[in-house]
Amino acid sequence: MSLGRKLFLGFISASLFGITLFGYITYQATRTAQLDELKHSTSTSARQLAVMVTGLELDEMHSLLDRLHRHLPDYALLVIDRQENIQFRFVKQKIDTQTLRYIIDSGIGEGHINTNEHYVLWSRQAISDSPLFLYVLRRFEKNNFNALLKSSGLSLAIASLILLLLALWGAMILTSLYLRLERQRQELKHQTLHDDLTGLPNRTFLVEQTEQRLKRNLPEGECIALVIIDINRFKEINDTLGHYAGDTLLCLIAGRLRDVIRSDDILARIVSDEFALLLDGVSQQAVLATTTRVQESMSKGFLLEGHEFYLGASIGVAFYPDHALDAINLISQGEMAMYAAKRIGTGIAIYDETHNTSTLEQLKLVNDLRTDLENRNIQLYFQPKVNLNSERSVSLEALARWEHPDHGYIATSRFIHIAENTGLINPLTWWVMEEALRVSRLLQEQGLDLKMAINLSVWNLQDPEIVEHLRRLLEQYRVEPSRIILEITETAMMVNHKRALHTLHQLHDLGIRFSIDDFGTGYSSMAYLKRLPISEVKIDKSFIKSMDRQPSDSSMVRAIIDLSHDLGLTVVGEGVENREVADLLRELGCDQAQGSYYSDALPFDELLTWLAREHQHNQQ
Structure with missing residues (x-):
């Protein structure tokens, strides 16, 4: 599955989870709001009834509450004394005695009980100038209570749909943005590790890959070789025909080098007219065969601006672990061998410890020649x-x-x-x-x-x-x-x-x-x-x-x-x-x-x- 699809599905899954969580929270909030509204309604009714029966004798109170109860079939009415004895009650709803006893014994002024099948809400009010208390109770079946939530169901559905659409839009925008940033990051990484002109890996990439290859154990008879290739006479052509012709020639050289190496060999352009080959898991004889093919390839003419130019190459070879144990030194030894091949005119040279001294002598000779001239x-x-x-x-x-x-x-x-x-x-x-x-x-x-x-x-x-x-x-x-x-x-x-x-x-x-x-x-x-x-x-x-x-x-x-x-x-x-x-x-x-x-x-x-x-x- 592609990264873009994974990101899109991930955003959608996260959005659906968010919508579900939003729905649950909304449901709970709505239920709580409905309960609070019912509690408030019950408390208000209780206060009003307590006021209405204030100052009445017990039989008058009974008669009034009986009449009121007939008009309030959803309510249960209880009157108790201070010893919590029930003086009289008007209950049409099925509220069991155990529940009534729990409510009276709790001593709480108002609240609700949540049972498996129903909710019971109550409010207790003291009757003024009397030792009596009035209890107003309401019972709701849970199915009936859920019906109360249907009034907010449409709003919840619309809100959920809007959130889903926003989530889809956001998922697409974020996925596109992430993919664009990832593509830019990959392009920047590629530019950091590759040569803009030839598209070949650069010195940084070569060092990284060499370090990785050097970490593995080599089978007996195999080696890792670093081959440095310096193109002869390139500077002459670049200086005389111009940099555009020089760039074209470098691309031709890169293409020709690709044709003579294996698919898993690493070809890099490390500087100007120098290229490098990283050969892994090969014998030393195979390395020399590859360098010979490179030299033969570079000795053939290059057609440029209607003229054929013959270049040639000076090639230096360094082997791991014989000549160096890390990437930087392996490349350095390969370069020294290349300079030796150029200096003595052999075309190909394998690194030798004497090359270190020879390279330093070469630098000194340049300065001495300038001075003597x-x-x-x-x-x-x-x-x-x-x-x-x-x-x-x-x-x-x-x-x-x-x-x-x-x-x-x-x-x-x-x-x-x-x-x-x-x-x-x-x-x-x-x-x-x-x-x-x-x-x-x-x-x-x-x-x-x-x-x-x-x-x-x-x-x-x-x-x-x-x-x-x-x-x-x-x-x-x-x-x-x-x-x-x-x-x-x-x-x-x-x-x-x-x-x-x-x-x-x-x-x-x-x-x-x-x-x-x-x-x-x-x-x-x-x-x-x-x-x-x-x-x-x-x-x-x-x-x-x-x-x-x-x-x-x-x-x-x-x-x-x-x-x-x-x-x-x-x-x-x-x-x-x-x-x-x-x-x-x-x-x-x-x-x-x-x-x-x-x-x-x-x-x-x-x-x-x-x-x-x-x-x-x-x-x-």
Whole structure:
């Protein structure tokens, strides 16, 4: 039975009880009122008769009362002396002697007796100037007395009907009001425990449910797992396409996550682009299988505003009771594992005690990077690109290096990732640009004709100030734009493609050249590259390193070189580590090579020494 029906029937039952109680009280009040009226009438009659017989002799009194009694058949009349002896009586009603004796012996001036079959009312009055007392009695059969109540029965029925209608109306109003308040309470509770955008449970709900699940005893072989899912590159899309597009993407992500979990698993959105899964009663192998499905689901493209975006996810896993014994710590350990997965690039990480220290170190690194960037304590290294036919350097790639006072050199991929996720990537890129153009000018003044390659992040292509900023630097250091090559990755063009392409064309109009870095690791086709204003393709080192041992890699490199040349592009092989790979690239028609076989990235002073040595070698 529904809550509304229960409430309605409850109100009606309470109302009927109230009406019944009202009827009973009204009945009792009416009966009491009728008795009081009869008592009053009897007392009045007794007083009047006592006055009438005052001063009469006994025989005259008898004669008068006899005549009066004939006209008052409903009354019984008694005259007694002070010794309570009956002098005479006039009784037509059946009032037994025992009842008369009780009334006389009671000595009460007026009252009534309630027997099983009738009521007897009496009033005693003293006769003035006489030792006698007059008793006036009335007897009513109970059936006759109830008939007296019929006069008020219609009023009682009407009052009861009105009360019933009021009760029905009140029941409906109160039920409706209660249901509305209950619905509002449930909605407020739902809003408190759920995310408004996706409709998923929020962190509060997740904590409550986790605490409840942790209270039960787990069968052997089962565990409770808390999985934290951080969506990669969501911030880039949200900042470039706007919050509406970001909200739409979050709803798409939530829907896709629902499709890969069980119906009794709890999926929650805990903050921004972070989601959580609570898996109960599963094996650790099943948890890892679920995280794999989540990762595969997130690696598929999302269609948004006519473009397909590839995100991916970093996933952290914490198990109860292995890693924490309460909900708050279990979630915290899962988040630490997620940060570790993001930091080391594994995609999925299970919590380990070392993650606590790593997370604190990560926060410290962010602060240290900001400080060193402000103080210009970042170093710029340069790695040559060599023409494979002439074996002469034709350009340099500027590469930032960060030597931390406590941790030594930080991996470039690591601190670039920190910069991209903390808003430091633009200041870092501006500094690299300025230093690279300053060095380019110095090399020109020394008669060295080398182009300068600078890496751009996806964030830089979304910055509307990059064109004007680079224009000012070119003018400040008097560097020809054609000497500058900006290296971008395939994935950098997948975020807000229109804006990125517009920025590329603006920079290209300045005379700057572009190179696609790490080609082969993304999703771009040659037909797509044809639409970009690029002049160079750098084949990713993952194909180059093993091409002398893996025929499939060699075939892939050959195909890229041939197709790139068909498009009029220069081809650079990255990661050349030995002579065999360099010779093979030359045979395949590759234009340039870059790698440790020729030179590692060098600081400026060592670069000058290397260039001088190369020049001498080529002169021999």
